[in-house]
Amino acid sequence: MAASDSDDSLYPIAVLIDELRNEDVQLRLNSIKKLSTIALALGVERTRSELIPFLTDTIYDEDEVLLALAEQLGNFTPLVGGQEHVHCLLPPLESLATVEETVVRDKAVESLRKIAGDHSSADLEAHFVPLVKRLAQGDWFTSRTSACGLFSVPYPRVSSTVKAELRTNFRNLCGDDTPMVRRAAAGKMGEFAKVLELEYLKSDLIPLWTNLASDEQDSVRLLAVEACVSIASILPPEDLETLVMPTLKNAAEDKSWRVRYMVADKFTELQMAVGPEITKKELVPAFQGLLKDCEAEVRAAAANKVKEFCENLPEDIREATIMTSILPCVKDLVSDANQHVKSALASVIMGLSPILGKDNTVEHLLPLFLLMLKDECAEVRLNIISNLDCVNQVIGIHQLSQSLLPAIVELAEDTKWRVRLAIIEYMPLLAGQLGVEFFDEKLNSLCMSWLVDHVYAIREAATNNLKKLVEKFGAEWAQSTILPKVVGMAQDPNYLHRMTTLFCINVLADVCGNETTMKVLLPVVVKLAADAVPNVRFNVAKTIQKIGSQFDATTINNQCKPCLEKLQSDQDYDVKYYAQEAMSVLCDAA
Structure with missing residues (x-):
C-alpha cells in the first residue's frame, strides 16, 4: 500500500505499513521505535481508531520487534487520550502477553501493570479484569503464565464480588496441570499476598502456598520460598509458628539442593520477617543445618549470610548463640574443601569481630583469620585483607600487627611468585586501612624489596604498587620515603634493577608532580643515558618520551633533547630507533 501525494492524512499509517512489511528486521524495529512520533502526528482520535487496531492485527513479527512494541505501548496512555481511553491499549498487549517468547510476554505484562494504574476503578472492572480472566483461562500455558503477574494490580481497587x-x-x-504456570503463580504469590485481606490470606492463599511448597517440581518449590518472605512479614506473630514454620522447616531440609539454596539465600530476609522469638527457637538450628549442608552451593549461600544473621540475632542471646551454635560451623567452613564456600565466608567473617568484642576476637576469630590468610585461593586471602579494618577497630593496630602481619609478610615472601603477586595487588588496600605510620614502619621495606625481585611480573607489579601508594599517601610522602630508594637503585650493579628505576620513574612522574619530576627524577634519567647496557639506554629514550610532556620548553631544549641527540648516534640500532622516536614526539609537542 503506497501513500498518494494528495492524501496526507493517510501518510503515517501507510509508511508504517510499508515499513512493517519490509524484509529488513532492523527497519521494522526502527519503525516500531517511532510509534510515539507517528501517534503524535495522527492525533489521539486516529491513534485509537487506526493505529492501535492496525498494531493489534499485525502481531506476527520477530521477537525483537514485538519486544519493542510491548515496551512502547506501556507509554501510550497520553497518546490515546488519557485515562478515559486507556483501555483501547489492552487488545494489542493482551495478544503480546500470549506469544511464545518469554521476554516479550514479560514486557507485555510489565506494560499492562503500568497502564492499569491509569484505569479508573470502573474501567478496571469493565475492561482490565476481563482481560486477566481471559488470560487465566486461556488454552495455552503462555497466556496463563502471563495472567499470574496481573492479579495484584486491580485487586485493591475492585468490588468484593470481583x-x-x-x-x-x-x-x-496455583493448581494448574502445567508446571510453568504453577511456577509463575508461585513467583507472583508474594506480591498477591501483600494486597489480600488478612482473612483471605489465611483462608485462601496460605493453603495454596503450602501446596506449591510441596510441589513435585523443585523449580516451583524454590519460588514458594520467595513467597514465604512476603507472607511471613504480613502475618501476625501468633500465626507464624502454625501457618509458616512447618513449611519453611521442610524447605530448609528439602531433597533438592536448589530449594535449600533458595532458603539460604533468603535466610536473613526470613529472619527479619519471623521476628526474634521464632529465630531463637526455629531458625538457629535451621541455619546450622544449611552451614553444614552436603552441597557446596548451599554452604556458600549460607556462609555469605553469617555476619548479617548474627547481627540480627536478639541481643540477649546474640553472643551465646554465636559462640555455641554458629562459630563451630564457621570453624569447619574455614577449611572447607570448596573454595567458593571459603571465599564467601572470608568476605563476611571479619564482620563478626565488632559483634563478639575484643576478647572473643583475639581468642576465637584471629586463629581463623590467620588460616584464611594462608589459604591457597587468592580470592579467600583478598576477602580477608579487604576487611581488616573491621578487626582493627575492635582489637587495635598493635594486636593486629602482632597477629596478622607475620602471616602477610610470610605470604609476601612466598616462594611461589603468583602468591607474592597477589599480596602486592592487595597492598594499597592494606596500606589505606593500616595508615601511613604503620605502613612505613612495617611494610615499606617489603614493598621496596619487590622492586628487585628476580621475576619481572613482580617488579612490574611493584612499580604500579608504588604509584597507588603515592596516590594514597601523597607526593610529600613519596619525596621523603620512596624517591630516595628509587633514585638509589640507579646505581645498582644489576642492570635489571637500573631498568626498574626507569619503570618506576615512568609511573611516578604522573603522581609526583612536574616540579619533583623535573628536579629529582629527570637528572637520574639523563645520567642513565650513559649506561653501559643498551637495554637501559633505549629505556632512557622511552622514559623521556613518556615524561617529556610535563616539562617546559627550557627543560626540553637544555636537558631532554641533548640527551636524545647523543642517543641518536648510539652504536646500538634499538637505542637509535627509540631515541629518534622520542625526539619526534618531543618536537611535535613543542
Whole structure:
C-alpha cells in the first residue's frame, strides 16, 4: 500500500505499513521505535481508531520487534487520550502477553501493570479484569503464565464480588496441570499476598502456598520460598509458628539442593520477617543445618549470610548463640574443601569481630583469620585483607600487627611468585586501612624489596604498587620515603634493577608532580643515558618520551633533547630507533 501525494492524512499509517512489511528486521524495529512520533502526528482520535487496531492485527513479527512494541505501548496512555481511553491499549498487549517468547510476554505484562494504574476503578472492572480472566483461562500455558503477574494490580481497587472472582482464578492457576504456570503463580504469590485481606490470606492463599511448597517440581518449590518472605512479614506473630514454620522447616531440609539454596539465600530476609522469638527457637538450628549442608552451593549461600544473621540475632542471646551454635560451623567452613564456600565466608567473617568484642576476637576469630590468610585461593586471602579494618577497630593496630602481619609478610615472601603477586595487588588496600605510620614502619621495606625481585611480573607489579601508594599517601610522602630508594637503585650493579628505576620513574612522574619530576627524577634519567647496557639506554629514550610532556620548553631544549641527540648516534640500532622516536614526539609537542 503506497501513500498518494494528495492524501496526507493517510501518510503515517501507510509508511508504517510499508515499513512493517519490509524484509529488513532492523527497519521494522526502527519503525516500531517511532510509534510515539507517528501517534503524535495522527492525533489521539486516529491513534485509537487506526493505529492501535492496525498494531493489534499485525502481531506476527520477530521477537525483537514485538519486544519493542510491548515496551512502547506501556507509554501510550497520553497518546490515546488519557485515562478515559486507556483501555483501547489492552487488545494489542493482551495478544503480546500470549506469544511464545518469554521476554516479550514479560514486557507485555510489565506494560499492562503500568497502564492499569491509569484505569479508573470502573474501567478496571469493565475492561482490565476481563482481560486477566481471559488470560487465566486461556488454552495455552503462555497466556496463563502471563495472567499470574496481573492479579495484584486491580485487586485493591475492585468490588468484593470481583475480588472473589480474582481469588478463584488465582487458585486455579496455583493448581494448574502445567508446571510453568504453577511456577509463575508461585513467583507472583508474594506480591498477591501483600494486597489480600488478612482473612483471605489465611483462608485462601496460605493453603495454596503450602501446596506449591510441596510441589513435585523443585523449580516451583524454590519460588514458594520467595513467597514465604512476603507472607511471613504480613502475618501476625501468633500465626507464624502454625501457618509458616512447618513449611519453611521442610524447605530448609528439602531433597533438592536448589530449594535449600533458595532458603539460604533468603535466610536473613526470613529472619527479619519471623521476628526474634521464632529465630531463637526455629531458625538457629535451621541455619546450622544449611552451614553444614552436603552441597557446596548451599554452604556458600549460607556462609555469605553469617555476619548479617548474627547481627540480627536478639541481643540477649546474640553472643551465646554465636559462640555455641554458629562459630563451630564457621570453624569447619574455614577449611572447607570448596573454595567458593571459603571465599564467601572470608568476605563476611571479619564482620563478626565488632559483634563478639575484643576478647572473643583475639581468642576465637584471629586463629581463623590467620588460616584464611594462608589459604591457597587468592580470592579467600583478598576477602580477608579487604576487611581488616573491621578487626582493627575492635582489637587495635598493635594486636593486629602482632597477629596478622607475620602471616602477610610470610605470604609476601612466598616462594611461589603468583602468591607474592597477589599480596602486592592487595597492598594499597592494606596500606589505606593500616595508615601511613604503620605502613612505613612495617611494610615499606617489603614493598621496596619487590622492586628487585628476580621475576619481572613482580617488579612490574611493584612499580604500579608504588604509584597507588603515592596516590594514597601523597607526593610529600613519596619525596621523603620512596624517591630516595628509587633514585638509589640507579646505581645498582644489576642492570635489571637500573631498568626498574626507569619503570618506576615512568609511573611516578604522573603522581609526583612536574616540579619533583623535573628536579629529582629527570637528572637520574639523563645520567642513565650513559649506561653501559643498551637495554637501559633505549629505556632512557622511552622514559623521556613518556615524561617529556610535563616539562617546559627550557627543560626540553637544555636537558631532554641533548640527551636524545647523543642517543641518536648510539652504536646500538634499538637505542637509535627509540631515541629518534622520542625526539619526534618531543618536537611535535613543542
